[in-house]
Amino acid sequence: MTTQSEKTITSSAMAALAAIRNRDVSVEELTNIFQERIEAENANIGALSNVMAESALKRAKKIDEKLGKGEAIGPLAGLPFVVKENCDIEGISCSAGLNFRNDHIPHSNAWITQKLIDSGAILIGQSVSDPGAFDVKTEAVTHPIDPKLSVGGSSGGSAAALAANMALGAIGTDTGGSIRIPAACCGIVGLKPTFGALPMDGIFPLVQSLDHVGPMARSVEDVDLIWSAISNQQPSQVDLPKSVGIDPKWIGETDVEIQKQTGNLLTLFSDLGIEVVEIEMPDLNEICDMHMNIFVVENAAFHLAHYSEHRERYPPIAKLGFDLVDDMSVGEYVRNCKLRVEFTKQINHIFEKTDFLINPTLAVHQPVRAVDTLTIAGAVKNFTAAMVRHTCLFDHTGHPTLAMPMGSTDSTIPSSIQLIGKFGKESDIMNFGKVLEQTYLKKM
Numbered sequence: 001m002t003t004q005s006e007k008t009i010t011s012s013a014m015a016a017l018a019a020i021r022n023r024d025v026s027v028e029e030l031t032n033i034f035q036e037r038i039e040a041e042n043a044n045i046g047a048l049s050n051v052m053a054e055s056a057l058k059r060a061k062k063i064d065e066k067l068g069k070g071e072a073i074g075p076l077a078g079l080p081f082v083v084k085e086n087c088d089i090e091g092i093s094c095s096a097g098l099n100f101r102n103d104h105i106p107h108s109n110a111w112i113t114q115k116l117i118d119s120g121a122i123l124i125g126q127s128v129s130d131p132g133a134f135d136v137k138t139e140a141v142t143h144p145i146d147p148k149l150s151v152g153g154s155s156g157g158s159a160a161a162l163a164a165n166m167a168l169g170a171i172g173t174d175t176g177g178s179i180r181i182p183a184a185c186c187g188i189v190g191l192k193p194t195f196g197a198l199p200m201d202g203i204f205p206l207v208q209s210l211d212h213v214g215p216m217a218r219s220v221e222d223v224d225l226i227w228s229a230i231s232n233q234q235p236s237q238v239d240l241p242k243s244v245g246i247d248p249k250w251i252g253e254t255d256v257e258i259q260k261q262t263g264n265l266l267t268l269f270s271d272l273g274i275e276v277v278e279i280e281m282p283d284l285n286e287i288c289d290m291h292m293n294i295f296v297v298e299n300a301a302f303h304l305a306h307y308s309e310h311r312e313r314y315p316p317i318a319k320l321g322f323d324l325v326d327d328m329s330v331g332e333y334v335r336n337c338k339l340r341v342e343f344t345k346q347i348n349h350i351f352e353k354t355d356f357l358i359n360p361t362l363a364v365h366q367p368v369r370a371v372d373t374l375t376i377a378g379a380v381k382n383f384t385a386a387m388v389r390h391t392c393l394f395d396h397t398g399h400p401t402l403a404m405p406m407g408s409t410d411s412t413i414p415s416s417i418q419l420i421g422k423f424g425k426e427s428d429i430m431n432f433g434k435v436l437e438q439t440y441l442k443k444m
Contacts, residue, residue: 006033013079013168013222020078023067027078031060031122034080038125038166045142047160048125049085050092056080056124063120075229077120081169082127082161087213088202089113089123096204097131100310110202112171112213112230119229124167128157131315132303133173133206136181136387143369145187146412150369152185152387154178158216159186169226170216175206176291177361177391179214180403184361184416187405189223190216191430194423195398197231207298210395220404220433227426236427239435241355243275250281250390253377255365261406261415262360277354282343282393288385290343291392293336296321297328317384344397351422356432361403361416363389390418400426402433 009019010033019025035053042048063077083089086096088106090113095101109117116123130138130153138156143149144164151160155172159182162170172179174192183190191214198213205211215226228235251262266276300322304311311322350357363376364386374386381389394401400421405414421429 010034010165010168012219013076013217013225014219016079016168017076017225020067027060027063027067027122028057030078031056031080031124034124034166034168037164041144041164041166045144045160045164047127047141047144047157047164047166048082049097049128049157050126052089052092052123052125056122059122063122074118074120076116076169076226079121079168080124081116081121081171082125082158082167083113083116083123083171084133084155084158084173085126085129086133086173086204087113087171089126092126094126094204096133097129098310098314099131100307100313101204106202108202111199113202115230116171121169125161126157127155127161127170127172130154130156130178132204132318133175133178134299134315134318134321136176136178136384137369138182139369143186146366148368148370149413150185150367152182152367154182155190155216156182156185159183159188159190162186162188162216162218168217169222172214172216173203173206174212174214174391174395175210176295176388176395179212179216180361180391180401180416180418181387183216183403185367185413187413187416188216188218189220189402189404189433190214191223191227191426192394192401192403193227193231193426194400195395197233197400197424197426205302207295208302209298210295212395220402220430220437223402224427224430224434227430231426233424233427236425236431238428239431240272241274241432243277243354244269244356244358245277245279245350245354246358247279247281250284250359253284254360254363254390257365258360258362258415262358262417265358265406265417275354279350279354279357281350281357281359282346284389286339287343287393287396288389290336290339291388291396292385293328293333294340294396296324297333300325340396343393347393347397347399355421356429357418357420359418359420360390361418362387362391365415366413394418394420399423400429402426402429404433404437
């Protein structure tokens with residue numbers, strides 16, 4: 001295999017899958033290539049907490065045997081994947097990044113893990129998470145493109161592994177933005193599906209009314225491939241929407257570079273005949289206050305009920321939340337739950353006027369790793385609150401949301417845009433995203 005053909009085959013899941021089926025590369029050969037990359041890169045990046053080299057090669061050889069016999073293989077057969085360490089993998093330690101869970105060695109796979117295996121994926125490693133998935137920094141992981149930058153979190157290991165080309169697909173979880181935030185930070189693509197679209201069985205909970213699991217990859221095309229394999233959703237025939245909705249207030253508080261790229265994108269929509277509709281979204285400050293209250297109350301209710309003896313071994317951000325709950329009233333929690341219902345109704349009403357919502361994934365462009373605060377529209381906010389500001393609403397409303405790069409820029413990593421769709425319309429979102437990715441955004 002030439003250097004150029006190797007580069008092509010390992011650059012995308014779609015290209016690799018075609019090469020495997022055409023017998024241009026064996027699954028064992030492809031697995032070895034990615035294992036060599038992991039050996040070369042992971043010591044410096046720290047994206048993977050567990051490298052599953054032996055089992056990956058064993059599985060690769062079995063798929064090659066099936067191919068040799070002309071037997072059917074799964075839709076993801078031969079593709080190297082990493083799975084976030086809060087998802088159970090049979091027979092290995094699955095700690096969710098919490099040291100008091102190091103001895104959790106499951107006897108069965110999480111639903112998502114088993115679905116990947118059934119689809120033929122090669123599990124090549126566990127990706128590092130913020131401990132317990134509580135935060136959005138994944139500080140243990142170094143950004144593979146620029147060490148000064150944050151990889152985001154809590155699925156930071158998954159995003160960094162993809163950005164470093166150590167895998168072709170990854171699984172992340174999202175409770176306030178933990179798939180989309182690292183996707184934006186690392187210049188990749190991540191899908192937070194409709195709430196409940198994929199079972200959470202075998203995944204260590206964070207906030208059960210908000211937890212989602214979903215795919216991550218280096219392109220919308222690849223995410224769509226993974227989504228089609230792990231869901232029962234029928235492909236969409238719709239490419240371009242008639243209209244998209246934006247709230248100028250949400251865009252107006254973002255960094256200059258993000259505003260510039262969003263403006264270019266909106267102009268592009270108009271040029272394509274897509275109507276850009278100004279809509280009014282819920283107030284961002286109210287959203288963040290609601291999210292914080294529901295998050296800490298429900299989180300503490302679960303974790304202190306099951307792991308109270310380990311309270312002091314939780315990460316600082318978790319312990320802070322546990323302490324805050326002690327001073328919160330039941331009435332305040334109930335009020336915020338009602339507010340969540342109202343926000344969901346508001347978004348559903350907006351979808352009566354437009355096909356998609358468009359919004360930047362982050363308010364801050366290329367957040368720096370070694371900071372505790374970020375400035376948004378002149379206001380200093382703690383790092384976590386600033387990072388989830390534009391993402392957390394859709395965990396509460398449950399609408400499917402795709403985070404993808406906005407196009408080429410002069411920056412090291414492009415800005416990221418969220419495409420938000422109606423319940424159960426992931427395929428519509430990805431068809432739109434693929435058209436933007438393949439035809440339009442590369443020209444920006």
